[in-house]
Amino acid sequence: MKTLATDFLLKESPNAIAIVDTKLNFINYSNQWQSDFTPNKTDIIGKHLFDVISEMPILFNNAIKVGLTDKENINAGQKFILPSGKVQWLKWKISPIRNDINILEGLVIYLEDITADKRELELLQTAETVAKIGGWEVDLQKNSLYWTKTTKDIHEVPEDFIPDLAQGINFYKEGIHREKITELVSAAIEEGKPWDTELIIITAKGNEIWVRAKGEVEAVNDKPIRIIGTFQDIDERKKIELAHEEISERLKLATQTSQIGIWEYDLIANELIWDNAMYNIFGVDENQFAGVFEAWESTIHPDDKEKALKATNDAIIGVKDFDEEFRIKLQNGEVKYIKGLSKTIRDLKGKPIKMTGANWDITMLRSTELKLERSTESFTETFDNAAIGMALISPELKWLKVNKSLLTSLGYSEKELLGMRTTDITHPDDLESSTKTVFNGVKDTYQLQKRYFHKNGHIVYAIIGVTPVKDLDGNPSHAIAQFLDITDRIEGEKRLETLVEVTKSQNDSLLNFAHIVSHNLRSHSTNMTMLAKFLSQEEDEKELKNINRMITDAAESLSETIAHLNDVVQVKTGALKNLQSISVLNTIEQIKKSIGGLLEKQEAIIKIDIKNSHFVNAVPAYLESIFLNILTNALKYSSPDRTPLIEIKSQLKKETVLISFKDNGQGIDLKRHGDKIFGMYKTFHKHKDAKGIGLFITKNQIEAMGGSIKIESVVDQGTTIFIELNKI
Amino acid sequence: MKKVQVCCIIDDDPIFIYGTKRIIKEVDFAENIIVYNNGQEAVDGLKEIINEGGFLPEVIFLDLNMPIMNGWEFLEEYKNCQYDISKKTTIYIISSSVDPRDLERVKHYNEVDMYILKPITPDDLGKILSSTTV
Structure with missing residues (x-):
C-alpha cells in the first residue's frame, strides 16, 4: 500500500485527502489537505485527526x-454553522480501508471547504431575487432554454416549468x-449582436408587465453556441417612468398653450436656460440670448429693475421665494x-445652487384691470354724487352700498341702513311688489312706485x-337700484286733493244751503201770502183774529229762520280769525252753570272727567255754543224712563283733544238717519223744540x-258724541 | 163735478194745513179731510184704516220736509206697503222746494202724480178733481 507511487499521487492530489488509522491518527495526507486544514503546516503524521x-x-x-x-x-x-458562529460549507467522502485479509485498517477522508463558492452563489441568488433579475441561457446546439428561478417567477x-425557445418568445406581448x-x-x-431592451410580456397568469431583457452571444470559432442573458422585472419603474413622461408631456403642452415660460438658472455657473415660451414672452431671439443672468436683467423695465433685483436677491438668500409682477421693455419698445x-434649490449645506421658475405675460389682465378700475371709479363717483338715491342690493335684499341722497331721503345713517334689508323699511302694502324682484327671475329691469318708512316714521314715496x-353664470349677483324720492310731490298732490275735496264739499254745502234758504224763506212767505189773501176775504170776526195770529206766527218763524241762517252764514264766513x-x-x-235750572228740573246728573291741562284751539263763542247744543240735546231727548246721565270725558291725541259726551237718552236710529243727522232742518224726535x-x-x-x-247711538240706550279739536 | 170722498194732508206746518183745508172747503174738493203731521203718523194712520176696513184717501197731499219721517221716507214706506192694492189713491207732492234735485227725484216714483209748489191754489184742486173723475 505504501508505495512511492501512491504516496506521490496522494501528496500531489489537487484535493484535500487524508488517511487515518482506526485510532484516527494520520497515516498520510495530501499537500492540499495540509494547506486547507492544517493551520501551521507542520507534519501531522501520527497526530490525531481531531487534534489537527x-x-x-x-x-x-x-x-x-x-x-x-x-x-x-x-x-x-452542506452548509454548517459552527459553534463559533462561523459559516462553513463542507463536502466530504469518508471511505474505510481494508487490508488484504479484509480487516479495517483505517479511513480515507476526502474533505473540501466549498464555503467561498457557495457564498458567492448564495449572494447571487439573493441578489437575483431582490433585484428581480433572473437569468437565462439558450443552448444553440441543443436548442434548449434554461430559466433561473427568478426568471420563472x-x-x-x-418552478418545475421547463421552457423552450418558442415558448420563451411567445411570452412577449403580441x-x-x-x-x-x-x-x-x-x-x-x-x-x-448583444441586446438590451425593455418590452412587455404577458405572464402565465395573464398579467402584463414591463421587463428588461439583456442578451449576449457566446461564440466558439465565430459560431454562436449559446446566448446568456438577464431578465428583469421593471414594471414598477417603467410605469412610473411612463406616467412621468406623460405628465411631463402634458406640462409641456400646458406651458406651451398657456404661454408660460420656464427657466432654470445655475447660480454657480451663471447659466440661464430658457424654454421657447420664454423667448416668445421676452421677445428675444434665441440665438442672440447670452444665457446669463445679466441677459435677463437687461430686459427689465428701468422703473421695475430695482424691485425685481431685490426680489431675486431675497429668493437667493432665502428671505422669500420670488413672486413678483414686473414690467419688461422689449427691443421694439413694447412694454x-x-x-x-x-x-431656489439648495445643496445639503443650504447653499443656493440653482433657481427654477416660470414667467407669464399678464399684460392683458393688467390692462383689463386698469380699465375696470377706471370704470369702477367713474361708477363710484356717479353713485356717490348722484342727486337721486342709489343703492346696490344683494339677492337677500340687503343694502350693500348706499349713497348720500338715499340716506337723506330715508333718514338713516349708512351704518344703520347697511344692517337692514330693504323689506325692513318697506310699507307693508308694497311688500308683495318688492319681493317679486330681479332675483327670482320674475322681472328683468323694472320700475315701480313704492313706499318706505323714513327713520322718523313718515312715509317716503x-x-x-x-x-x-x-355674474358669470348669468345669475343675478346683485342689483343696482335708483331711488327717486317723490314724497314732496305726492304730499303736494295729497294736499291738493284734500283742498279740492274741501272745496267740493264746501261748494256742495253752499248749494244745499242756498236751497235750504230758498225753501225756508219760501215756505214762510207763501204762508204769509196765503194768509193775507184769506184775510182780505174773511168777514168772520173770530176767524179774522185766528188768521191774524197765524200771520204773526209766520212772521216770527220767518225772523227766526233768518236768524238761523245768519248764524250759519256767520259760521261759514267767521272762519279761523278768532282761534x-x-x-x-x-x-x-x-255751560253747566248756565243750564243749572234745566238740569235741576230734569234731575239730570253730569259727570265730568276732564283734565284741566287740556286746552283746545277754538273760537270761544263756538265752543260754548257747541257744548251748550250737545248738552241741551242730551237733556231734550232724554229717556222718560231714566234719570238723565251725561258723562263728559277728554283724551289727548297726537294733535288733537278728543271730547266725548255720553248720554243715556232715547238714542237715534243711525241706520235710518245717519246720513242726515247733521243736516239742516232735520229732526228725528217728536219734540216741540226740535228745529x-x-x-x-x-x-x-x-x-x-x-x-x-x-x-254713536243705540235706540233707547243712549248717544255718544265725539268731538275732536286741535291742540295748540 | 164729483168730489173726492177722503183727502189726506201730510204736513207739519199748521198754517199750511189751515190754508189747504180752507181752500178744499172753498172749492168743495173733498167730503172728508185726514191730517197727519209727519210721515210716520201717516203710515200709522193709514195702516189703522186698512185694519179697520175704512175708506182709504183717494188723494194724498204730501209735504217733503217734515220731522221724524219726511216725504221721501214716506214714499219708500208707501211703495213697500200693501196700500198699493188700492190703485185709486193718487199722491201729490206739495212743497216749497224749488230745488231741481227734488223735482228730478219725484220722477222716480210712479205713485206720485204731480209736484205742486206751495201754496196750493183753488185752480190746482180743480185740475186734480177733473183728472181724478175722468
Missing part, C-alpha cells in the same frame, strides 16, 4: 464514527413587443407686464328703477275750527 482539525461540525464527527464501522459516508456539500410559471424580441434574438444569432414665480347685475287756546274744563263748567238746526250749526262750527264730530 479542531472545529468541525458534529455531523463530520458522526461520519467518521460511521466510517469506523466500515461504512462509507458521502456528503455532497417573473413569468409566473411554477405585436411590437414580440416582433422586437424576435428581431433581436435573430440578430444576435446571426450577427452576434409688457410679467408675472414671475421661482424656487319713491320711484324705484332696478337693474340686475349678472285761541281755551280750557275745555272751564268751558264745560261754565233741525242745532247739530247742523254745531257741525259747521267744529269744522270751521278744523275739528271733526262723530256720533
Whole structure:
C-alpha cells in the first residue's frame, strides 16, 4: 500500500485527502489537505485527526464514527454553522480501508471547504431575487432554454416549468413587443449582436408587465453556441417612468398653450436656460440670448429693475421665494407686464445652487384691470354724487352700498341702513311688489312706485328703477337700484286733493244751503201770502183774529229762520280769525252753570272727567255754543224712563283733544238717519223744540275750527258724541 | 163735478194745513179731510184704516220736509206697503222746494202724480178733481 507511487499521487492530489488509522491518527495526507486544514503546516503524521482539525461540525464527527464501522459516508456539500458562529460549507467522502485479509485498517477522508463558492452563489441568488433579475441561457446546439428561478417567477410559471425557445418568445406581448424580441434574438444569432431592451410580456397568469431583457452571444470559432442573458422585472419603474413622461408631456403642452415660460438658472455657473415660451414672452431671439443672468436683467423695465433685483436677491438668500409682477421693455419698445414665480434649490449645506421658475405675460389682465378700475371709479363717483338715491342690493335684499341722497331721503345713517334689508323699511302694502324682484327671475329691469318708512316714521314715496347685475353664470349677483324720492310731490298732490275735496264739499254745502234758504224763506212767505189773501176775504170776526195770529206766527218763524241762517252764514264766513287756546274744563263748567235750572228740573246728573291741562284751539263763542247744543240735546231727548246721565270725558291725541259726551237718552236710529243727522232742518224726535238746526250749526262750527264730530247711538240706550279739536 | 170722498194732508206746518183745508172747503174738493203731521203718523194712520176696513184717501197731499219721517221716507214706506192694492189713491207732492234735485227725484216714483209748489191754489184742486173723475 505504501508505495512511492501512491504516496506521490496522494501528496500531489489537487484535493484535500487524508488517511487515518482506526485510532484516527494520520497515516498520510495530501499537500492540499495540509494547506486547507492544517493551520501551521507542520507534519501531522501520527497526530490525531481531531487534534489537527479542531472545529468541525458534529455531523463530520458522526461520519467518521460511521466510517469506523466500515461504512462509507458521502456528503455532497452542506452548509454548517459552527459553534463559533462561523459559516462553513463542507463536502466530504469518508471511505474505510481494508487490508488484504479484509480487516479495517483505517479511513480515507476526502474533505473540501466549498464555503467561498457557495457564498458567492448564495449572494447571487439573493441578489437575483431582490433585484428581480433572473437569468437565462439558450443552448444553440441543443436548442434548449434554461430559466433561473427568478426568471420563472417573473413569468409566473411554477418552478418545475421547463421552457423552450418558442415558448420563451411567445411570452412577449403580441405585436411590437414580440416582433422586437424576435428581431433581436435573430440578430444576435446571426450577427452576434448583444441586446438590451425593455418590452412587455404577458405572464402565465395573464398579467402584463414591463421587463428588461439583456442578451449576449457566446461564440466558439465565430459560431454562436449559446446566448446568456438577464431578465428583469421593471414594471414598477417603467410605469412610473411612463406616467412621468406623460405628465411631463402634458406640462409641456400646458406651458406651451398657456404661454408660460420656464427657466432654470445655475447660480454657480451663471447659466440661464430658457424654454421657447420664454423667448416668445421676452421677445428675444434665441440665438442672440447670452444665457446669463445679466441677459435677463437687461430686459427689465428701468422703473421695475430695482424691485425685481431685490426680489431675486431675497429668493437667493432665502428671505422669500420670488413672486413678483414686473414690467419688461422689449427691443421694439413694447412694454409688457410679467408675472414671475421661482424656487431656489439648495445643496445639503443650504447653499443656493440653482433657481427654477416660470414667467407669464399678464399684460392683458393688467390692462383689463386698469380699465375696470377706471370704470369702477367713474361708477363710484356717479353713485356717490348722484342727486337721486342709489343703492346696490344683494339677492337677500340687503343694502350693500348706499349713497348720500338715499340716506337723506330715508333718514338713516349708512351704518344703520347697511344692517337692514330693504323689506325692513318697506310699507307693508308694497311688500308683495318688492319681493317679486330681479332675483327670482320674475322681472328683468323694472320700475315701480313704492313706499318706505323714513327713520322718523313718515312715509317716503319713491320711484324705484332696478337693474340686475349678472355674474358669470348669468345669475343675478346683485342689483343696482335708483331711488327717486317723490314724497314732496305726492304730499303736494295729497294736499291738493284734500283742498279740492274741501272745496267740493264746501261748494256742495253752499248749494244745499242756498236751497235750504230758498225753501225756508219760501215756505214762510207763501204762508204769509196765503194768509193775507184769506184775510182780505174773511168777514168772520173770530176767524179774522185766528188768521191774524197765524200771520204773526209766520212772521216770527220767518225772523227766526233768518236768524238761523245768519248764524250759519256767520259760521261759514267767521272762519279761523278768532282761534285761541281755551280750557275745555272751564268751558264745560261754565255751560253747566248756565243750564243749572234745566238740569235741576230734569234731575239730570253730569259727570265730568276732564283734565284741566287740556286746552283746545277754538273760537270761544263756538265752543260754548257747541257744548251748550250737545248738552241741551242730551237733556231734550232724554229717556222718560231714566234719570238723565251725561258723562263728559277728554283724551289727548297726537294733535288733537278728543271730547266725548255720553248720554243715556232715547238714542237715534243711525241706520235710518245717519246720513242726515247733521243736516239742516232735520229732526228725528217728536219734540216741540226740535228745529233741525242745532247739530247742523254745531257741525259747521267744529269744522270751521278744523275739528271733526262723530256720533254713536243705540235706540233707547243712549248717544255718544265725539268731538275732536286741535291742540295748540 | 164729483168730489173726492177722503183727502189726506201730510204736513207739519199748521198754517199750511189751515190754508189747504180752507181752500178744499172753498172749492168743495173733498167730503172728508185726514191730517197727519209727519210721515210716520201717516203710515200709522193709514195702516189703522186698512185694519179697520175704512175708506182709504183717494188723494194724498204730501209735504217733503217734515220731522221724524219726511216725504221721501214716506214714499219708500208707501211703495213697500200693501196700500198699493188700492190703485185709486193718487199722491201729490206739495212743497216749497224749488230745488231741481227734488223735482228730478219725484220722477222716480210712479205713485206720485204731480209736484205742486206751495201754496196750493183753488185752480190746482180743480185740475186734480177733473183728472181724478175722468
